[in-house]
Amino acid sequence: MSSTSKEGEVVCVTGGSGYIGSWLVRLLLHRGYTVHATVKDLKDEKETKHLEALEGAESRLRLFQIDLLDYDSIFAAVSGAAGVFHLASPCIVDQVTDPEKELLAPAIKGTNNVLTAAKELGVRRVVVTSSISAITPSRYWPADAVKNEDCWTDVEYCEQNGLWYPVSKTLAEKAAWEFAKEKGLDVVVVNPGTVMGPILPPTLNASMLMLLRLLQGCTDIYEDFFMGSVHVKDVALAHILVYENTSATGRHLCVEAISHYGDFAAMVAELYPKYNVPRLPKDTQPGLLRVKNASKKLMDLGFSIHSYGTNHQGFRGQFTEQWIYWYFLVALQCLAYFLVTFEPR
Numbered sequence: 001m002s003s004t005s006k007e008g009e010v011v012c013v014t015g016g017s018g019y020i021g022s023w024l025v026r027l028l029l030h031r032g033y034t035v036h037a038t039v040k041d042l043k044d045e046k047e048t049k050h051l052e053a054l055e056g057a058e059s060r061l062r063l064f065q066i067d068l069l070d071y072d073s074i075f076a077a078v079s080g081a082a083g084v085f086h087l088a089s090p091c092i093v094d095q096v097t098d099p100e101k102e103l104l105a106p107a108i109k110g111t112n113n114v115l116t117a118a119k120e121l122g123v124r125r126v127v128v129t130s131s132i133s134a135i136t137p138s139r140y141w142p143a144d145a146v147k148n149e150d151c152w153t154d155v156e157y158c159e160q161n162g163l164w165y166p167v168s169k170t171l172a173e174k175a176a177w178e179f180a181k182e183k184g185l186d187v188v189v190v191n192p193g194t195v196m197g198p199i200l201p202p203t204l205n206a207s208m209l210m211l212l213r214l215l216q217g218c219t220d221i222y223e224d225f226f227m228g229s230v231h232v233k234d235v236a237l238a239h240i241l242v243y244e245n246t247s248a249t250g251r252h253l254c255v256e257a258i259s260h261y262g263d264f265a266a267m268v269a270e271l272y273p274k275y276n277v278p279r280l281p282k283d284t285q286p287g288l289l290r291v292k293n294a295s296k297k298l299m300d301l302g303f304s305i306h307s308y309g310t311n312h313q314g315f316r317g318q319f320t321e322q323w324i325y326w327y328f329l330v331a332l333q334c335l336a337y338f339l340v341t342f343e344p345r
């Protein structure tokens, strides 16, 4: 990626307060951009304080309160931006009681609102954060073919099985492509795997919660959700790459490797024998073909993905300290969560 300073260029990051969003805001500020970051509640310090503390934030970060269903709030945040990174979307892989309200409306209508504002305001390029959940589960994908950007989640299967997060991500991404085609807006998409790594906000997001549960002995195999993991900094860098590199087009799978959740659990168990990490079946994602260098499209743009998920030596060598850091952060988050959630009776 070129190191040209982007001084003076304004970009908007929706979901800037979130796990991936905060890393993206941090790296964009570092590259010289002026950032409009959106939060759900400007009065909630848990959403704002960690962003305000970032280097460069004092002079080049503006926070905007948005609701994905409120077009005017989005319009205000996007105004003045040359580019938009659309990350804001509910990220819930557990069961929900009202899928339409909790997941589908904010994901799909929210995407349409962001793209409409971008088009009206003459934004040059929009990067939409989709997911591997818009790629898998996909029961009609040929059994002998490696999953790639051509593969789409089977929405009917997901609806029948109450898998509302993949439905929300798939329909939101499809809505983005439809909008781009119909209205002539420049859209590129990043499809990250399960994102792991240091947490900047003082809250625990869905993917790091998976890691915490694993360390606590949870035997869930996330059969319909997992396809590989990826470091959070890589995900943020991939967003910047596809924004800045004008030859980037279409979807971009962003995983360290296509792998099974059982591989990930085995690696965590080996590294941390003192914790109660369960031994899961070898193939936790039946039929999923494993492959290294799965993010070929990103790599062809000059991107290099940190190797940690499948390379135990590399992982040990490069990330041991980071993992300890993660674990302590996660433990702290957990403690904070219990303190906030369980009031004395």
Ligand SMILES: NC(=O)c1ccc[n+]([C@@H]2O[C@H](COP(=O)([O-])OP(=O)(O)OC[C@H]3O[C@@H](n4cnc5c(N)ncnc54)[C@H](OP(=O)(O)O)[C@@H]3O)[C@@H](O)[C@H]2O)c1
Binding pocket: 014, 015, 016, 017, 018, 019, 020, 021, 038, 039, 040, 041, 047, 066, 067, 068, 069, 086, 087, 088, 089, 090, 091, 106, 129, 130, 131, 132, 169, 191, 192, 193, 194, 195, 196, 205, 206, 207
């Ligand atoms: N984490 C992963 O493993 C992973 C993998 C693939 C794709 N993704 C995608 O990456 C994006 C960011 O995910 P994340 O892991 O960073 O999750 P996160 O920490 O929960 O961030 C989600 C962000 O969206 C905002 N948001 C949610 N609903 C909103 C609404 N109705 N109005 C305004 N803002 C709203 C949240 O605001 P609050 O903080 O105020 O709630 C938060 O800033 C999402 O699109 C997710 O689907 C995540």
